[in-house]
Amino acid sequence: MIKIKDLHASVEGKEILRGINLEVKEGEVHAIMGPNGSGKSTLANILAGNEAFEITGGSVEYVGKDLLDMTPEDRAREGVFLAFQYPIEIPGITNATFLKTAINEIRKYHGGEEITAKEFMAMIRNKAEILGMSDSMINRYVNVGFSGGEKKRNEIMQLLMLDPKLALLDETDSGLDIDALKVVSEGVNKFRSEKNAVILVTHYQRLLNYIVPDYVHVLSKGRIIKSGGKELALELEEKGYDWIKSEQLEENPA
Amino acid sequence: MSDMKVVEDLTQSEYKWGFVTNIEAESAPKGLNEDIVRFISMKKEEPEWMLEWRLKAFREWKKLPEPDWAKVKFNKIDYHDVVYYSAPKVKPTLESMDEVDPELRETFEKLGIPLDEQKLLAGVAVDAVFDSVSVTTTFKETLKEKGIIFCSISEAIKEYPDLVKKYIGSVVPPKDNYFSALNSAVFSDGSFVYIPKGVRCPMELSTYFRINAQETGQFERTLIVADDDSYVSYLEGCTAPMRDENQLHAAVVELVTHDNAEIKYSTVQNWYPGDKDGQGGIFNFVTKRGMCEGVNSKISWTQVETGSAVTWKYPSCILKGDNSIGEFYSIAVTNNYQQADTGTKMVHLGKNTRSTIISKGISAGRSDNSYRGLVKIGKNATNARNFSQCDSMLMGDRCGAHTFPYIEVQNQTGQVEHEATTSKVGEDQIFYLNQRGIETEDAVNMIVNGFCKEVFNELPMEFAVEAQKLLAVSLEGSVG
Numbered sequence: 001m002i003k004i005k006d007l008h009a010s011v012e013g014k015e016i017l018r019g020i021n022l023e024v025k026e027g028e029v030h031a032i033m034g035p036n037g038s039g040k041s042t043l044a045n046i047l048a049g050n051e052a053f054e055i056t057g058g059s060v061e062y063v064g065k066d067l068l069d070m071t072p073e074d075r076a077r078e079g080v081f082l083a084f085q086y087p088i089e090i091p092g093i094t095n096a097t098f099l100k101t102a103i104n105e106i107r108k109y110h111g112g113e114e115i116t117a118k119e120f121m122a123m124i125r126n127k128a129e130i131l132g133m134s135d136s137m138i139n140r141y142v143n144v145g146f147s148g149g150e151k152k153r154n155e156i157m158q159l160l161m162l163d164p165k166l167a168l169l170d171e172t173d174s175g176l177d178i179d180a181l182k183v184v185s186e187g188v189n190k191f192r193s194e195k196n197a198v199i200l201v202t203h204y205q206r207l208l209n210y211i212v213p214d215y216v217h218v219l220s221k222g223r224i225i226k227s228g229g230k231e232l233a234l235e236l237e238e239k240g241y242d243w244i245k246s247e248q249l250e251e252n253p254a
Numbered sequence: 255m256s257d258m259k260v261v262e263d264l265t266q267s268e269y270k271w272g273f274v275t276n277i278e279a280e281s282a283p284k285g286l287n288e289d290i291v292r293f294i295s296m297k298k299e300e301p302e303w304m305l306e307w308r309l310k311a312f313r314e315w316k317k318l319p320e321p322d323w324a325k326v327k328f329n330k331i332d333y334h335d336v337v338y339y340s341a342p343k344v345k346p347t348l349e350s351m352d353e354v355d356p357e358l359r360e361t362f363e364k365l366g367i368p369l370d371e372q373k374l375l376a377g378v379a380v381d382a383v384f385d386s387v388s389v390t391t392t393f394k395e396t397l398k399e400k401g402i403i404f405c406s407i408s409e410a411i412k413e414y415p416d417l418v419k420k421y422i423g424s425v426v427p428p429k430d431n432y433f434s435a436l437n438s439a440v441f442s443d444g445s446f447v448y449i450p451k452g453v454r455c456p457m458e459l460s461t462y463f464r465i466n467a468q469e470t471g472q473f474e475r476t477l478i479v480a481d482d483d484s485y486v487s488y489l490e491g492c493t494a495p496m497r498d499e500n501q502l503h504a505a506v507v508e509l510v511t512h513d514n515a516e517i518k519y520s521t522v523q524n525w526y527p528g529d530k531d532g533q534g535g536i537f538n539f540v541t542k543r544g545m546c547e548g549v550n551s552k553i554s555w556t557q558v559e560t561g562s563a564v565t566w567k568y569p570s571c572i573l574k575g576d577n578s579i580g581e582f583y584s585i586a587v588t589n590n591y592q593q594a595d596t597g598t599k600m601v602h603l604g605k606n607t608r609s610t611i612i613s614k615g616i617s618a619g620r621s622d623n624s625y626r627g628l629v630k631i632g633k634n635a636t637n638a639r640n641f642s643q644c645d646s647m648l649m650g651d652r653c654g655a656h657t658f659p660y661i662e663v664q665n666q667t668g669q670v671e672h673e674a675t676t677s678k679v680g681e682d683q684i685f686y687l688n689q690r691g692i693e694t695e696d697a698v699n700m701i702v703n704g705f706c707k708e709v710f711n712e713l714p715m716e717f718a719v720e721a722q723k724l725l726a727v728s729l730e731g732s733v734g
Contacts, residue, residue, distance in 0.1 A: 048689050052681070072688035081689075088686040092704025101700065102690035109691070141704070158690065 007058035018222035034219035079165030185210030311428035311438030410446035513548030525561035532591025535563025546578035570599035588621030
């Protein structure tokens, strides 16, 4: 589904990604782990088209297209979804209006019909139930006055509503208590299918108890320094990131 | 289109003809002196008392200084280089929409104005059905049955002199300010509404079509009186872009509510703001004031201002009756080189009077947008309350937003709250919406509409929809 080749990126002249190589296929869940400042969130934001970062090299092929050549809105319409680490508040616009607009924009792009009010309401009620959200949130303004946990839940709500091909989850677990974590994970698991893929970025292993990845990659200083199966996450949790860093040093002495 | 809207439109086409019959085609020479005032009064076949009233206003005007306190800059106006009376021009009637300027048509499309209305606005001959006399008559009869008077102010001066004499200048005295004095001396036309005791006006009254069918000139005068226990909702203006050869506009609007009466006055104003470089555009200097004369009465101003090169406008309420309520809901948008200095005055005189001010200013381009508001609580206004909220939104980094609140409290029991915020349409907000498949221009519209929500909620439904589209058109291309 997506092939990232030797991707380099910087912000304000500082290089953050220094040659990322990653391939994700349909039906797969990849976890990207790493210490703070390793470039995890940058990677997710760049794939979604955040222009705050400058791409200085490499390529990204997504469903056979040049992803880096597409506007952020076209990436979204082509099925790239970013669940934000810090979801933005939009005063005066209800979740319902926002989601309906998004769904219709995506449908329009693919030459489809607008969603009917009835269809939309049935869909949103169903998704809200999965995530244990009350009906009243449908008419609340997007993220305004939401707690940290509610905002994250709302991101997953959007994920389920928009049903993208590629979900990028940027530290979706941060700020969640264990109950919320379970609910959000359940939402993501409901989303998983043979037709889509998930790249989830996280600092901690605990999310991976609930969303079990097929692959785990460790990112450090803008490079993937180790890849493995789901057991790699457990090893990391046990030994800490310094373990890999020192292992790397032994393999590639400076 | 709802039935209501059809009826409303038809009334207005009625007015279009009403005005034409009163005035012959002839213009006054440039300049202003007593002879010009006499000429205007004569042209309008006014009674002697009206002429005297105008002359008195003119003499006051000569004594008044031109105000310079607003945060606006423009070249000094030469008041002797203005034509103060010209017969309304009947726009040439075009055969079909194909003859209308494509740019104007595009704007109509964006605003979603129905085709029949587009034709009216552009001066294209309208379908016979739409202009049907019988429906118009039905509408007029409905109002008449209820005893409601809704006519041009010129007609009212002749037909209802006692009412006009009693109320004109009672809220905005001619010598109130420079522009009100000027208007009082030379006002061209406007509307008059009287709602009798205990009557709830069954439809929204509107000036929409009258103004568009013809240029009524730059000195409009409106007077609305709601007698005891009555209610009326009045709509002024139009979302379609309005161009006018007259650069200076100085209107006066007076509202009076008696015991338990309510007037809701909504404005959508879109005068030509000048081009992208700040050339041309209308100077809009308006005095709007409402007097809550009776107990438990209420006046509510809602305005959406997107036009004019320079706006100087403070719709105000004098809360004289005990328990009376004043409200001001405003959206002011400035783009390119536009300047707006607008706000309100809430003067609390009676006991338990309450006022609410919600002002939303949006600045883009190199424009300057100021909120200026006075809340005054007089010494007899026991338990008066005010809540003010002034929010500014900036687009880009070359525009300005300013807030000038003035608060005078002379009674210890008064409560005044003022909240102000300034925000910027952020890249991160836009990216968030982009990431959900919404393109930048639509994202900005969404953010702006959300910001203005509280004010849109106060507008009659159809007006609100039009106003939202108008905002989108006004801010086109201001981000990215």
